[in-house]
Amino acid sequence: MKILANYGIVVKGKLFDTMIAHYLINPDMRHNMDVLSETYLKYAPKSIETLIGKKGKNQLSMRDVNLEDIKEYAAEDADITLQLKEVFSPILDKAETKKLFEEIEIPLIPVLAAMEMEGINLDADFLKSMATDMQKEIADFEQKIYETAGEKFNLASPKQLGDILFDKLKIGGAKQKKTKTGQYATGEEVLSYLANEHQIVKDILDWRQMVKLQNTYIEALPNQIDKKTGRVHTDYMQTVAATGRLSSNNPNLQNIPIRTAQRSNAKTVNFGIIYGVSAFGLSNQTSLSRSESAALIDAYYKTYPRLKSFIQEQIDFARNHGYVQTVLGRRRYLKDINSANAVVRSAAERNAVNAPIQGSAADIIKIAMINIHKKLTSENWKSKMLLQVHDELVFDVHNTELEKIQPMIKHEMENAFELSVPFEVEIGSGRNWLEAH
DNA sequence: AGAAGTCTCGC
């Protein structure tokens, strides 16, 4: 989807793979992991209280704060500094955490504020014409679906849809998955499984995708354009995600569909295994059978003996200390790690593995952002940093700086923090976000 | 009006 009308560059770091390799101390691992899982999946069908806050509390927005105030970020009267201090207060006595607070989170505030205030350009004309085309297509699909169903109903209601599909049309037989409230489940996973049973299921999947794009992005984003600046200005939340990631809202610019290709099979497998996916879960997602999935997971552990011990070490550490931590000492407290309830405890154990990987990646890109912003301002670059999407930074680049700025940004990303393995970074440019990928 | 539930977009 074409979003930016500016010239932009995107820098994307292999943060997830790098963090795993770092923790497992095997520099070649990220490549081997791809090869291994691709080998297994080659013939498979495609189908296949943290340190920094709690959800809903202490949400920080940079939008309403005067940039000049933020620049004086150490000042006691800066709202955000006070809020951050409140969130951090229980752990400010710990030396390592104090360092994280003072050297990462506080210096990040003016960086985020500048990005929010800079805003981002939307190609409003393009979105408008896209909305018109999309509206027509959505209406056509609705017509077709209602005809097939033999009645009109609220297609956006999973409840009504479930009754039509499973009670009236009796698709997929008698035994259908239910949600926790007892209505039929009609999620993507369920419908994809039934797609070959009835054309209406395929149509509903297509309709859902179009409506999602239309309502969440194509029509919603232009409404978020600021009248004064003509751009959209997201709010970055610094104290929401349990792992230390940022989040973005009003609008969320971290979930813009920028590429149609999802995640590769290898990625799905790597991702799942590190986070403790079961054979059941993997087979659901990849169309591998349960036993094939179990064999794949087993092969992973055999190929990477450090993987199992890393997982066990994280769990043991969490049991002993009540928290796990990232490379910079960012903590995630896991109150359920010793729970008697196996489901609850297992979830905490997966958190113990996930948090240091996801959180360390967040630490490292934050350092890179601070350093890049420092260079952009002190060296009087005209280009601006616009967005952060977890492992990716997006810049609005002045034409004259296009060649010169790329090595600088790449270098700052790759060298933000020294790990036991190199951190690989890709960089691309284009006239909009899509082209730059 | 607000909360809860369901679903789907991103990394």
Place this chain on the structure above:
DNA sequence: CAAGCGAGACTTCTT
């Protein structure tokens, strides 16, 4: 039972 972290659109239930 069954992969981590988010935001948000929409429907339905509760107050």
